[in-house]
Amino acid sequence: MNGLFEFAYGLSLWLMQVVAWIFNFIGLHDVADWFTSSGVVYFLTNAVAALIVFIVGFLISITFIWEERKILGRLMDRRGTQVGVLGLFQNFADGLKAFVKEIIIPKDVDIWVYNAAPVILIGMSCMMIGLIPLSPDFALANLQTGLLLIFAVFSIAPFAILIGGWASNNKYTVMGGMRAAGQLIAYEVPLLLSVASVVVLTGTFNLGEIVAQQQNIWFFIPLILGFIVFLTSIIAELERIPFDLPEAEAELVEGWMTEYGGMRFGLIMLSEYVRGYAACSVAVILFLGGWNGPSFIWPEIWFILKVFILFAIFIWVRGALVRVTTKQILHIGWKVLMPLALVNLGIAIAIKMLGWL
Amino acid sequence: MSDKKDGKEKRPRAIMLRPMVVTMKETIRTTVNTPNTVRYPWERLIIADGYRGRPGLVMDKCIGCGICEKICPTTCIELVEVELEGKGKVKRPQVNLGRCMMCGYCAEYCPKNAMLVTPEYELATYSRQDLIYDPFRLQYEDRPGCEVDLIEIKPSELRTGAKGHSIKGATAGLRDLPQVEDKKCISCSKCEKVCPADAVTMIEVGKNEKGRPIKRPKFDGEKCVACEQCLDNCPKHAITMKEV
Amino acid sequence: MAEMWLNMGPQHPMTHGLWNLRVKIDGETIIQAEPIIGYLHRGWEKLAENRMYPQIIPMADRLCYGSSMSWSHLYCSTVENMLELEVPERAKYIRTIVLEAQRIGSHLMWLAALGTDLGSYTIFLYCVRERELFLDLMQNLCGARLTYNYTRIGGVRNDVPANFERDFTRVLKVFEKRLAIVEALCDESAIFRMRMEDVGKLTAEQAKNLGVTGPNLRGSGVEYDIRKDDPYEAYSDIDFDVCYETGCDAFARYRVRVDEMYESCKIIRQAIKKIPQGPYRVKPPRTAPKGKAGWAHVEDPRGEGFMYVIGNGDDHPYRLKVRSPVFVSVSAAPAYLVGYKIADVPAIMGSIDMCLGETDR
Numbered sequence: 001m002n003g004l005f006e007f008a009y010g011l012s013l014w015l016m017q018v019v020a021w022i023f024n025f026i027g028l029h030d031v032a033d034w035f036t037s038s039g040v041v042y043f044l045t046n047a048v049a050a051l052i053v054f055i056v057g058f059l060i061s062i063t064f065i066w067e068e069r070k071i072l073g074r075l076m077d078r079r080g081t082q083v084g085v086l087g088l089f090q091n092f093a094d095g096l097k098a099f100v101k102e103i104i105i106p107k108d109v110d111i112w113v114y115n116a117a118p119v120i121l122i123g124m125s126c127m128m129i130g131l132i133p134l135s136p137d138f139a140l141a142n143l144q145t146g147l148l149l150i151f152a153v154f155s156i157a158p159f160a161i162l163i164g165g166w167a168s169n170n171k172y173t174v175m176g177g178m179r180a181a182g183q184l185i186a187y188e189v190p191l192l193l194s195v196a197s198v199v200v201l202t203g204t205f206n207l208g209e210i211v212a213q214q215q216n217i218w219f220f221i222p223l224i225l226g227f228i229v230f231l232t233s234i235i236a237e238l239e240r241i242p243f244d245l246p247e248a249e250a251e252l253v254e255g256w257m258t259e260y261g262g263m264r265f266g267l268i269m270l271s272e273y274v275r276g277y278a279a280c281s282v283a284v285i286l287f288l289g290g291w292n293g294p295s296f297i298w299p300e301i302w303f304i305l306k307v308f309i310l311f312a313i314f315i316w317v318r319g320a321l322v323r324v325t326t327k328q329i330l331h332i333g334w335k336v337l338m339p340l341a342l343v344n345l346g347i348a349i350a351i352k353m354l355g356w357l
Numbered sequence: 358m359s360d361k362k363d364g365k366e367k368r369p370r371a372i373m374l375r376p377m378v379v380t381m382k383e384t385i386r387t388t389v390n391t392p393n394t395v396r397y398p399w400e401r402l403i404i405a406d407g408y409r410g411r412p413g414l415v416m417d418k419c420i421g422c423g424i425c426e427k428i429c430p431t432t433c434i435e436l437v438e439v440e441l442e443g444k445g446k447v448k449r450p451q452v453n454l455g456r457c458m459m460c461g462y463c464a465e466y467c468p469k470n471a472m473l474v475t476p477e478y479e480l481a482t483y484s485r486q487d488l489i490y491d492p493f494r495l496q497y498e499d500r501p502g503c504e505v506d507l508i509e510i511k512p513s514e515l516r517t518g519a520k521g522h523s524i525k526g527a528t529a530g531l532r533d534l535p536q537v538e539d540k541k542c543i544s545c546s547k548c549e550k551v552c553p554a555d556a557v558t559m560i561e562v563g564k565n566e567k568g569r570p571i572k573r574p575k576f577d578g579e580k581c582v583a584c585e586q587c588l589d590n591c592p593k594h595a596i597t598m599k600e601v
Numbered sequence: 602m603a604e605m606w607l608n609m610g611p612q613h614p615m616t617h618g619l620w621n622l623r624v625k626i627d628g629e630t631i632i633q634a635e636p637i638i639g640y641l642h643r644g645w646e647k648l649a650e651n652r653m654y655p656q657i658i659p660m661a662d663r664l665c666y667g668s669s670m671s672w673s674h675l676y677c678s679t680v681e682n683m684l685e686l687e688v689p690e691r692a693k694y695i696r697t698i699v700l701e702a703q704r705i706g707s708h709l710m711w712l713a714a715l716g717t718d719l720g721s722y723t724i725f726l727y728c729v730r731e732r733e734l735f736l737d738l739m740q741n742l743c744g745a746r747l748t749y750n751y752t753r754i755g756g757v758r759n760d761v762p763a764n765f766e767r768d769f770t771r772v773l774k775v776f777e778k779r780l781a782i783v784e785a786l787c788d789e790s791a792i793f794r795m796r797m798e799d800v801g802k803l804t805a806e807q808a809k810n811l812g813v814t815g816p817n818l819r820g821s822g823v824e825y826d827i828r829k830d831d832p833y834e835a836y837s838d839i840d841f842d843v844c845y846e847t848g849c850d851a852f853a854r855y856r857v858r859v860d861e862m863y864e865s866c867k868i869i870r871q872a873i874k875k876i877p878q879g880p881y882r883v884k885p886p887r888t889a890p891k892g893k894a895g896w897a898h899v900e901d902p903r904g905e906g907f908m909y910v911i912g913n914g915d916d917h918p919y920r921l922k923v924r925s926p927v928f929v930s931v932s933a934a935p936a937y938l939v940g941y942k943i944a945d946v947p948a949i950m951g952s953i954d955m956c957l958g959e960t961d962r
Contacts, residue, residue, distance in 0.1 A: 075380050076726040077387045079394045171607065241720050242792055245944070319384075320376040320786070322793050323720030325944040326629065375789040379782055380723060393730055405737075407759075409744040430656040460659040460750045465758070474744060509755070509882040515687055520880060533887070600887060 003137030004049050012044035050130065053140045057129035060304060061270065061277045062091045067308060068315050075319035098266030106259050110167040117164030118260065122267045124153050124160070125274035132281045133207055135291045135299035147205040150282060151192065154237070154275065158184040161246070165256030176255035179326060180246030184237055186333040191233035193341035194226040197348035198286045211290030220287035222351055226344035227287045229337050234279045235314060236333065238272060242321040243329060276314070280307045406502035409461045410477040411490075412452050413497025416441070418471035421448040422553040422584035425463035425472050431456045434463060439492050449492035455485055464505040468525055468554075468582035473503035533583045533598045535576050541595035544572040548587035548596065556580035557587060604632065609946065611640055617714050618957025622934070622950070626943055634938040636931050641961035649921040654680055654754060654889070657921070662748040664923065665959035668707035668902045669748045670699055670739075672959070675899045676921075677752045678833065679908040683895025684754075686885055690835075692756035694876045697835040698769070699742070699751065701865040701872075705776075706735045707902040708858045711954040712783070715855070718947035719796060727783050734772045741768065756882035766873050773866050784859055797852040801937045801949035804849055811933040814926050815904030816861065817953060819845040820854035827900040839871045851952035858954070888916050903927050903954050925959040 016035050023032035034040065066081065066088055073080030081087035105114070131150050133139030143149060158181045165177020199205060201223070202213050220227040236243040246255045257268055284290060284306045291299035324332070387393070395402055426434045433456035436448040450463075450472070463472040475497045482488055497503070508523050524532055549557040556579075559572040574587070574596075588596045609622040619640040625633040645664065649657050661676040662669040674696060681688060688696075709732040716724025736746045741762050743751040751758050787793050803813070805821045818825060826843040828836045844860035846853035889912030898907040904926020913919035930953050937949060 071384075074388050074392065075384050076723050077383065077393045077730060078726065079392050079396075082396070171605070244720065316377060316381065319721075319723050320380040321721065321790060322716075322724075322796065324792050325796060325942070327942065327944075328792075328795055376786045379785050383727075383782070405740040405744065406762075407744040408740065409750075428653075428656065430652060430659050458659060458663075458748070459745070460748075461744065462655070462659070462750075506759070507882075508760075508880075509884045510689070510880040512686060512755075512883050514880075515689060515883060598887065 002139060002142075004052065004139065005045060008049040008052065009041070009045045012041055012048050016041055016044065049140060053130055053138075054126065056134070057126075057132070057274070057277065060307070061129075061274045063088075064273045064277055064308075064311055065091050065094075067311060071312055071315045072319055075316070095266060098263050098269075101262040103262045103264075106169055109169045109259070113163050113167035114259075115264075117160045117167065118264045118267045118271070120160040121157060121164075121271040122274075124156050125271040125278070127153050128278040129274060132278060132285075134303050136208060138300055139208065142206065142208055145205045146207045147195065147199070147210070147282075147286075150278065151195065154278065155188055157237075157275070161256055164260070168256070168259035170259055173256045173258050176246050176258070180239065180256055182326075183239075183243065183245060183329055183333070186330055187233045187236040187337070190229050190333065190337035190341040191237065193338070193345055194223075194230040194233070195286065197223055197226045197341075197345045200345065200348045201352055207285050207290075211285055211292060214289045214292055218287065218289035218292075222356075223287065223344060223348060225340055225347065227283075229341045229344060230283055230287065231313075232332075232337060234283065235317065236329070238276050238279060238314075240314060241318045242324050244323060245326055245329060276311065277307070280310045280314075283310055404476050404478075407474065407505070408476045408478075409459045409474045411454055411459065411475055411480055412457065412463050412495065413473040413475040413477075413503065414450065414492060414495040415471045415473065415499050416449070416492065416496055418469045419449055420469060420471075420553040420582070422468065422582055423448070423586060424466050424468065424582070424584045425450055427585070428462045428466045430460060430462065431458055433457045437491065450495070451489065451491050452495055453489045454480060455488040461505055464503075465507055468584070470504045470506075470525060473497055473499060474505060475503055532578070532581065533600050534578055534581060535583075535585075535587055535596045536599045537574055537576075538595045538597070539573065541593045542573060543593055543595075544570070545592060546572060546574075547590050547592065548574050551586045551590045553584065553586060554580045554582050556582075607943070617950075617955050618960075620931070620955075620957055620960070622946075624938065624943070624946070629942045629944070631938050631941055631943060631946070634935040636934045638928075638931060638957070638960050641957050643962065645962040646921055646923060649918060651917065653916045654885070654918065657918075658753065659748065659750045662750055663958065664962060665901075665903075665925075665927075665956045666747060667710050667956045667958070668703050670703040670751060671707075671899065671901045672906065673750065674700060674752045675897060675901070675906050675908050677754050678897035678899065679895055679910050680754045680885075680889075681895075682897050683893055683910050683912060684886060684889060686755055686883060688756055689880045689883060690877045691879045692881045692883075693835045694872050695757050695761060695881060696752060697839070698869050698872045698876075699739075699749075699757075700834070701868045702735050702738060702769075704902045705862050705865050706732050706739075708862050709735075711858060711902075711951075712787075715948075715951040716787075718951040719793065721786075724783065724786055727779070727786070731776055731779050731783070734776060738768055738772055741765075753882060754885040756880075758882075760881055769869060769873055773869060777863070777866055780859075780862060787855070794852065796945075796948050797850070797855060797952065798848075799850055800941055800945045801851040801854075801952060802849050803933075803937045807936055808933075811936060812929045813904070813933055814929070815901065816854055816857045817904065817930055819843070820857045820952075821849045822847040827898060827905060831898070833897070833899060835872060835875075836868075838875065839868050841868050841871075851948050854952045888912075888914065889918070890914065891919075901926055903956060903959075904930065906959075923959070923962055925962070927953075927955050927957075928960045931955060931960055 013036075020032040020035045023029075023035065069090065070080035070087060081090035083090045083093055105111070128150055130140050131143075131146055131153070133142065161184070162177045162181040165173040165180070198210065198219055201219065202210050204210065239246055257265065260268060281303075284303065288306055288310070291303040293299065293302035421436060423436055426436055433453040434450050435453070437451045438446050439449050441447055441449075452463075459474075461474050464470075464474045477497075480488075506523055507525060510520075510522070544559070546559050549559050556577040557574045558577070560575050561570045562573050563571050565571050583598065585598065588598065604625055604627045607624050607626055609624065611619055611621050621637040621640070623635045623637065624631050645660065648660065652660070658673050658676060661673040664672045680686075709728045713725040713728035713732070716722065716728065739749060740746050742765070743749050743758060803817070803821050805818075805823050808818050808821045809823065814825070822845060824843050824845045827833075828841075829843050841864050844857050844864060846856050848856070891912060891914030893912045894909065896907065896909040898905055905924075906926060907924035909920075909922040911919040934950075938946065941949065
């Protein structure tokens with residue numbers, strides 16, 4: 001039981017004791033005893049821990065939106081959001097706006113599939129929040145196959161996008177959905193190859209152990225090629241400029257998301273940033289040393305700082321470049337990134353066999 | 358033109374390195390100095406002196422001649438009757454700002470500089486009726502830069518090196534003057550009644566067979582503003598403009 | 602995949618203005634294209650028949666609101682040619698300066714729109730920021746930022762303000778440095794070049810046959826510029842080069858326009874030094890003789906603009922005909938769209954620089 005669970009246990013025990021005292025006061029002693037039994041407290045511990053992790057991850061994802069708007073604003077010689085202190089209230093204003101908008105569903109959509117697409121997206125994204133440890137003390141689950149599970153959940157997105165685009169009964173969205181699926185599937189391969197190189201080097205899928213093995217040297221120094229391939233593939237997976245052809249406003253209005261309005265659109269937008277958070281966290285864990293850092297800062301804070309800086313690099317790339325076309329995306333994905341990833345894998349195998357790490 | 362740039366044919370240096378360096382430099386520059394944003398409505402842009410916002414009226418100078426009504430390209434000015442103290446019922450311009458395109462012609466052609474261009478541009482209202490500015494609401498205090506002057510030279514003076522003259526000053530002989538065709542005039546004196554600038558006087562030139570005086574209008578070049586009211590109101594279309 | 606007709610329709614974030622582009626696509630390749638215009642028709646030529654000659658000048662501004670000075674100057678030139686009225690020297694130089702500043706503003710607006718089409722809002726905001734400098738200069742001169750109403754039949758509306766020369770020199774110095782930055786953002790980005798090179802090819806023969814003029818023609822290698830071949834205003838006294846490229850693709854057209862911006866800076870600097878003193882406005886006659894006709898053509902930022910006017914004996918024109926360069930470029934769209942992918946359409950249409958106001962009148 002790490003620090004998070006101890007805190008959750010203490011909190012739920014206290015909560016159950018208060019509830020039991022109330023019931024004792026009323027006179028129902030059996031119910032009070034049931035409340036403080038170990039089964040209930042154990043269940044509540046898990047629930048509280050999950051809630052805390054979810055809220056923290058959620059707030060960090062929302063802060064990503066704030067960071068993007070502010071930094072993008074300064075890149076373009078303007079101020080970013082201005083609502084509230086330093087612009088932090090803008091996200092809640094946007095969320096409120098998405099809530100109260102009118103829900104317009106086009107005629108003849110396949111209603112089950114239409115509703116299922118954003119649900120799948122946001123559900124998978126929130127599942128990823130739970131799998132990412134911020135430090136040895138603040139981890140919800142410490143699975144032996146954690147890395148594999150994260151990428152398995154990450155890769156459900158093309159499926160959701162495809163069915164979402166198809167179910168909207170619109171020529172443009174079908175094209176957008178197919179383009180998106182093609183792009184996302186094409187960039188999975190270099191992504192997983194670069195991840196495989198780190199796994200080869202460390203010999204484990206467990207996220208905690210991968211970070212523990214980076215005490216001496218962060219992995220992006222020997223595996224610099226892999227780092228660049230990973231970052232490029234992640235930008236393509238997140239559908240950001242320069243790879244945002246599925247969302248290309250110039251040709252296809254909003255791409256596969258055209259017919260989603262109101263809170264559905266809010267959820268899709270949110271899921272993009274949550275996936276961004278998950279991807280940046282995995283990059284930090286695999287290549288940038290995770291929570292290893294000087295001891296005067298809490299490891300969680302150090303981790304979050306690194307994630308923000310990595311996302312700032314993504315925003316910088318977005319501000320500077322134009323969009324690439326389909327032909328060029330597939331060219332870059334298959335003909336440039338995959339050979340680089342294979343070379344990187346070779347380097348990792350060589351380093352492991354020579355016993356340098 | 359590729360050969361004319363002394364070999365500076367630009368080649369991309371890396372996939373995306375140069376744009377990123379450029380944008381990073383700009384970001385640093387705009388963070389150290391403030392960004393280019395003007396935080397409207399707490400800050401406003403600085404407007405030039407002669408900015409053409411909505412039209413404005415100086416009630417004292419207006420004579421109700423109607424040149425602004427004639428020259429407006431969108432027919433948004435209409436002369437309406439208002440009651441002014443000391444002058445009784447007179448016609449003054451009313452502007453429909455919903456149609457106005459802020460071209461500045463009313464100020465440019467107004468002979469007494471009574472119509473101005475003002476720097477007011479925040480003109481939103483809640484209904485279309487509110488946008489029709491009657492003469493009292495149209496008033497604006499005259500400031501330097503709000504009057505528009507019209508300085509031209511005659512085509513015959515093009516080679517003589519003459520400086521331009523303002524047609525709004527009392528310079529006789531430099532403005533178009535009405536002239537009356539003797540045969541058509543019936544001495545009704547309507548032109549004298551409608552002239553806003555008191556530039557027409559009826560002069561007796563004789564008596565007709567019934568013993569009634571024959572009057573012909575005489576146009577005063579100093580006072581006439583070439584508003585063509587006499588032209589429009591003459592029942593026999595006897596008046597034409599003689600151009601300078 | 603089956604062929605289908607796609608409407609890059611009237612309500613679309615990409616189309617600069619209100620028009621419809623129907624493309625027939627086979628998978629992702631375009632096999633046929635059909636532009637449909639007319640959504641912005643305001644009956645301009647008919648409106649002009651009911652107005653006096655001076656009243657049409659602000660209307661001409663609104664023909665193409667992206668380069669409004671160019672069109673009101675074209676109208677004034679036409680009427681001056683009809684009335685055989687000569688304009689003072691100072692007015693000619695002032696008109697030249699203002700026209701070139703308008704050319705820079707219009708090209709900056711084009712580059713901004715091209716940036717958004719390709720997906721980069723950074724280029725958009727940088728270009729619009731530079732354009733603000735020129736809009737402020739125009740505001741000092743004539744009081745308005747977009748539709749100037751500055752040229753008059755017989756000269757210009759008012760004299761230049763007090764700090765004209767100093768302001769212009771400062772702005773041009775800053776602008777050339779900043780244009781180099783924006784150029785670096787576009788030119789030296791491999792992705793930008795990948796998108797613009799080898800798309801939208803229009804050979805010189807095709808361009809000449811279709812009647813395309815302006816930077817689109819000069820991007821195909823034809824060295825034709827009305828400012829050199831048939832000079833008007835003060836262009837015959839000023840030394841400048843005609844910018845042309847032989848690439849024939851979208852990137853060549855982009856380069857032509859950026860080079861034109863540098864040339865315009867050169868022209869403005871020379872003209873500011875050479876302005877003579879003197880009057881700037883001539884009194885035009887009130888009426889035009891019946892049956893008399895006049896025409897004029899100028900190098901609009903988008904091509905060759907042309908107007909033709911016939912007098913009616915009183916102070917309204919009998920007929921006023923406008924030839925717009927963008928009308929021809931848009932009609933020629935099938936020639937340079939067929940055979941390319943749908944993803945190339947924004948790049949190609951962006952490199953043509955369309956302004957729907959003058960197309961539909």
